[in-house]
Amino acid sequence: MKLGIFGVGYVGLVTAASLADKGHTVFIHDTAKEKIAALQSGGIPIFEDGLEPLLHQNFNRLSFTHDVHKVISECDIIFICTGTPQDENGKADLSQVESAVNEIARHSLSDKIIVIKSTVPPGTTEKMEQIANKQTSDSNFSFAHNPEFLRQGKAVYDFMNPSRIIIGASDKKVQEILKSLYSAWDAPILQTDARSAELLKYAANSFLAMKISYINMISQLSDQLGTNIDDIASGIGLDPRIGSDFLKAGIGFGGSCFPKDLKAIENAAADIGVELPFIGQTLDINEKQGELFFEKIKAYGKDLKNKKITLLGLSFKPNTDDIRSAPSIVLSEKLVNEGARVTAFDPLVRDFPVEGVHIAHSFESAITDSEITVIVTEWDDFKKLLLVENIRRMKQQPVIFDGRNMFTLEEVKSAAEQYPLNYESIGRPQVSSLGVKNQIFV
Ligand SMILES: NC(=O)c1ccc[n+]([C@@H]2O[C@H](COP(=O)([O-])OP(=O)(O)OC[C@H]3O[C@@H](n4cnc5c(N)ncnc54)[C@H](O)[C@@H]3O)[C@@H](O)[C@H]2O)c1
Structure with missing residues (x-):
C-alpha cells in the first residue's frame, strides 16, 4: 500500500x-x-x-x-x-x-x-x-x-x-x-468504535500511572517504617492478579504521555460532569514523591549553597533523549534555587532548559569532587560505572541519593565496606558507613 x-x-x-x-x-x-x-x-x-x-x-x-x-x-x-x-x-x-x-x-x-x-x-x-x-x-x-x-x-x-x-x-x-x-x-x-478506542488509551495510561503512584504511596510509608519497598513490591507483584510491572518505587513518572494524558482525561471527564478521583490522586502522589525526595536531599545537606551536586540522568527514563516533563527538570530547579552547584550527566541529553545546570560531557567529570550524587534516571551505564570504578572520584564520604532504587542494598553495602559513603533511596533503609544515626551500619 x-x-x-x-x-x-x-x-x-x-x-x-x-x-x-x-x-x-x-x-x-x-x-x-x-x-x-x-x-x-x-x-x-x-x-x-x-x-x-x-x-x-x-x-x-x-x-x-x-x-x-x-x-x-x-x-x-x-x-x-x-x-x-x-x-x-x-x-x-x-x-x-x-x-x-x-x-x-x-x-x-x-x-x-x-x-x-x-x-x-x-x-x-x-x-x-x-x-x-x-x-x-x-x-x-x-x-x-x-x-x-x-x-x-x-x-x-x-x-x-x-x-x-x-x-x-x-x-x-x-x-x-x-x-x-x-x-x-x-x-x-x-x-x-472510535470513542471507545480513544477512552481505552487514556484508561490504559492512567492505570499504569496509578500503579506507579500506588507503589510510591506505599514507599512513603515504608520510608517511615524502615521497611524495604523493593521486597514489598516483589511480594505484591508475584500475585498474578496484580503483576510486577510498573511496581517500581522511584521519584515519580514524567515523560510526554502520562502527566498530560492524565490531566487531559481528568479535564475531559470534568467537562461532562464526571469526577475521576483516582486520576487526580495519582498526579498528586507523583508530585509529592518528587518533593519528598528533594526534602530528603535538603535535610541531609542542610545548607546546599555552593555544594557540588551531580545529577545522573536527565531524560524521563533510560534509553531515550526525551526530557518532556522529566523529573530532572523540577528537581534541578529546586537545587539551583538552593544555591547548589548542579552538574548533570546524561548519555544522550545535551540541551537542558534549566538555567544554572552545568552539563558535563563525561560521567567521570560529572562525579569528580561531587558531594552529593543523585541518580535521577537509571541508565544501565550508571550501574556499571558508579559504585565500582568511580566512587573514589567523589568527594570523601560522599552521599548518593538513588531516586530509582538502581542498586540493591547488598551492592551498596559491599561498596561502602571499601569506601565510606552514605546511601539513601526510596522506601528502603539507608546504608551508611559514616556513623550516621538511624541507618544500617556496614
Ligand atoms: N511518545 C510516546 O511514547 C507516545 C506513545 C503513544 C502515544 N503517543 C501519542 O502520539 C502522539 C505523538 O507523540 P510524539 O511523542 O511522537 O510527538 P512528537 O512531539 O515527538 O511529534 C509530533 C510531530 O508532529 C509534527 N506536527 C505538528 N503539527 C503538524 C502538522 N499539522 N502536520 C504535520 N506534522 C505536524 C511536529 O512537528 C512533531 O514533529 C501524541 O498524541 C502522543 O500522546 C506518544
Missing part, C-alpha cells in the same frame, strides 16, 4: 519505518522543516534503539517530503501522528491534529481514510471527521482511531511486537482495510 504519515516524532517516525519494513511505501510530512531536511539527508532527529538500522534498511520505501500535496495525492490512507500536548488549562491541545486534518481535507481530490494515532480525548475522531467532510463535497473522508501503545526507549520493538492492536472505527469497510493492513503483525486485534 501507499501510506501517508503526518508528524514525524517518536510515534510517527517509528510507525513510518515499521510500515515500510512490512513492504509498504510510506510518504512522510512534518511541519518542522528541519526534521524533514535531516531525514532526507539520512539523519535521525530522535534517538530510539534500533530505529536507525530500520530506517536505513527501508530507505527506498520511505519518502520524506516538505510537499504536503504529494502525501495527500499519493496515499489513500493517512496516519496522523502529530503531538497532543497539554494546553494552559490542562486539556489536550488538539491544534496540531486539527491543522493536519484541515490540510488533508483542503487538498484532497479523492476519498481518504484518515487514521488518528495521536492520543485524543473521546469524541475527537468523530469531530475531526465532521470537520474534514464539511470542507469539501468532492471527497469523502472516513476516520478511525488507532491508539499507539509503544514505550519510548523500546518503541521499535513495541511497534513490531504489540500486545494488542486497537482499531476504532464505525465504518465496517474501514475496519476491514485496517485489519488487513495489520494482519502482518502477530497480535490480537480489537475492533471497536
Whole structure:
C-alpha cells in the first residue's frame, strides 16, 4: 500500500519505518522543516534503539517530503501522528491534529481514510471527521482511531511486537482495510468504535500511572517504617492478579504521555460532569514523591549553597533523549534555587532548559569532587560505572541519593565496606558507613 504519515516524532517516525519494513511505501510530512531536511539527508532527529538500522534498511520505501500535496495525492490512507500536548488549562491541545486534518481535507481530490494515532480525548475522531467532510463535497473522508501503545526507549520493538492492536472505527469497510493492513503483525486485534478506542488509551495510561503512584504511596510509608519497598513490591507483584510491572518505587513518572494524558482525561471527564478521583490522586502522589525526595536531599545537606551536586540522568527514563516533563527538570530547579552547584550527566541529553545546570560531557567529570550524587534516571551505564570504578572520584564520604532504587542494598553495602559513603533511596533503609544515626551500619 501507499501510506501517508503526518508528524514525524517518536510515534510517527517509528510507525513510518515499521510500515515500510512490512513492504509498504510510506510518504512522510512534518511541519518542522528541519526534521524533514535531516531525514532526507539520512539523519535521525530522535534517538530510539534500533530505529536507525530500520530506517536505513527501508530507505527506498520511505519518502520524506516538505510537499504536503504529494502525501495527500499519493496515499489513500493517512496516519496522523502529530503531538497532543497539554494546553494552559490542562486539556489536550488538539491544534496540531486539527491543522493536519484541515490540510488533508483542503487538498484532497479523492476519498481518504484518515487514521488518528495521536492520543485524543473521546469524541475527537468523530469531530475531526465532521470537520474534514464539511470542507469539501468532492471527497469523502472516513476516520478511525488507532491508539499507539509503544514505550519510548523500546518503541521499535513495541511497534513490531504489540500486545494488542486497537482499531476504532464505525465504518465496517474501514475496519476491514485496517485489519488487513495489520494482519502482518502477530497480535490480537480489537475492533471497536472510535470513542471507545480513544477512552481505552487514556484508561490504559492512567492505570499504569496509578500503579506507579500506588507503589510510591506505599514507599512513603515504608520510608517511615524502615521497611524495604523493593521486597514489598516483589511480594505484591508475584500475585498474578496484580503483576510486577510498573511496581517500581522511584521519584515519580514524567515523560510526554502520562502527566498530560492524565490531566487531559481528568479535564475531559470534568467537562461532562464526571469526577475521576483516582486520576487526580495519582498526579498528586507523583508530585509529592518528587518533593519528598528533594526534602530528603535538603535535610541531609542542610545548607546546599555552593555544594557540588551531580545529577545522573536527565531524560524521563533510560534509553531515550526525551526530557518532556522529566523529573530532572523540577528537581534541578529546586537545587539551583538552593544555591547548589548542579552538574548533570546524561548519555544522550545535551540541551537542558534549566538555567544554572552545568552539563558535563563525561560521567567521570560529572562525579569528580561531587558531594552529593543523585541518580535521577537509571541508565544501565550508571550501574556499571558508579559504585565500582568511580566512587573514589567523589568527594570523601560522599552521599548518593538513588531516586530509582538502581542498586540493591547488598551492592551498596559491599561498596561502602571499601569506601565510606552514605546511601539513601526510596522506601528502603539507608546504608551508611559514616556513623550516621538511624541507618544500617556496614
Ligand atoms: N511518545 C510516546 O511514547 C507516545 C506513545 C503513544 C502515544 N503517543 C501519542 O502520539 C502522539 C505523538 O507523540 P510524539 O511523542 O511522537 O510527538 P512528537 O512531539 O515527538 O511529534 C509530533 C510531530 O508532529 C509534527 N506536527 C505538528 N503539527 C503538524 C502538522 N499539522 N502536520 C504535520 N506534522 C505536524 C511536529 O512537528 C512533531 O514533529 C501524541 O498524541 C502522543 O500522546 C506518544
